[in-house]
Amino acid sequence: MELRHLRYFVVVAEELHFGRAATRLSIVQPSLSQQIRQLEDELGFPLLRRTKRSVELTDAGKVFLTEAQDVLARVRNAKHAAQRAYRGEVGRLVIGYISSSAFDLLPIMLSTYRERFPHVEVALREMTTQEQMRALEENQIQIGLLRLPISAPWLDIEVIRREPIVCVLPEGHPLAHQERIVLPQLASEPFVLQSRQLGGGYHTQLMKLCISAGFTPTSFRKSPRPMQLSALLPLV
Structure with a gap:
């Protein structure tokens, strides 16, 4: 039959x-x-x-x-x-994300995605870039919102936003009111940085930029997570 x-x-x-x-x-x-x-x-x-x-x-x-x-x-x-x-319209999607993306990028993406795929269950996991790379390799997450540069030829990478590197200074700092600052001007300033383990390729990129400008940045404090940077800034 x-x-x-x-x-x-x-x-x-x-x-x-x-x-x-x-x-x-x-x-x-x-x-x-x-x-x-x-x-x-x-x-x-x-x-x-x-x-x-x-x-x-x-x-x-x-x-x-x-x-x-x-x-x-x-x-x-x-x-x-x-x-x-x-077509990816039902099921479960696990997304890893760096904490800084939770400010504006992640909410916008989630809102758009849920409008298009209302029947997909979305689970979020806050992770560093390095943690996301391991989770992607082990299929623990399906999408990662991470910060470049990274070395992972086995990943399909799509750039969704480019951001300038900015310098945050105390209001009374001599450089605070300049429209543009070049790196050598910061040679003697203490930096608030993520550790190499958590910052990954971004930490390495920043260090290379400083070294190419003729100095190695002095780390005043190391922030475990990007969202904790704002709490440390008044201490600089």
Whole structure:
């Protein structure tokens, strides 16, 4: 028994006329009659009572019709559910993110995503860039919002925003009111930095920029997480 046998039978039962049913199914009437007979032979009992003038469902045919309709409906639902899953419209998505992205970028992205895919459960995990790279490799998260540069040729990377490196200074600092500051001007200033372990490639990039400007930055404090930087700034 195949799904087409069920589909053919349901259409015949709805039309109670082989000619009209064949037209709906876009097949010739003799072929349709043969398919129904094959189904009845497999079941071992008649589903239809045929006369020269009419086609009627037997009692067994009425019961089989209900069950066949349910089976076909479940198959359609299964197909649609699988298609939604294939398109990423259902399921669970785990996103890793650096804490600084939670200020504005992450809320905007989540709002847009949930409008498009309301049936996807989204789980968020705050992680450093290094932690996200490990989690991506181990398939613990599916998407990472991290900070470049990183060395991971096995990742598909898409740049979603570029940000300038800015310098935050006390209000009374001699450089505070300059529109532009060049790195050598900061050679004698203490820096608030993330550790190399947490800052990853961004920490390395910043150190290289300072060294190319002729100095190695003095670390006044190391912030474990980016969101703790604001709490340390008044201490500088």
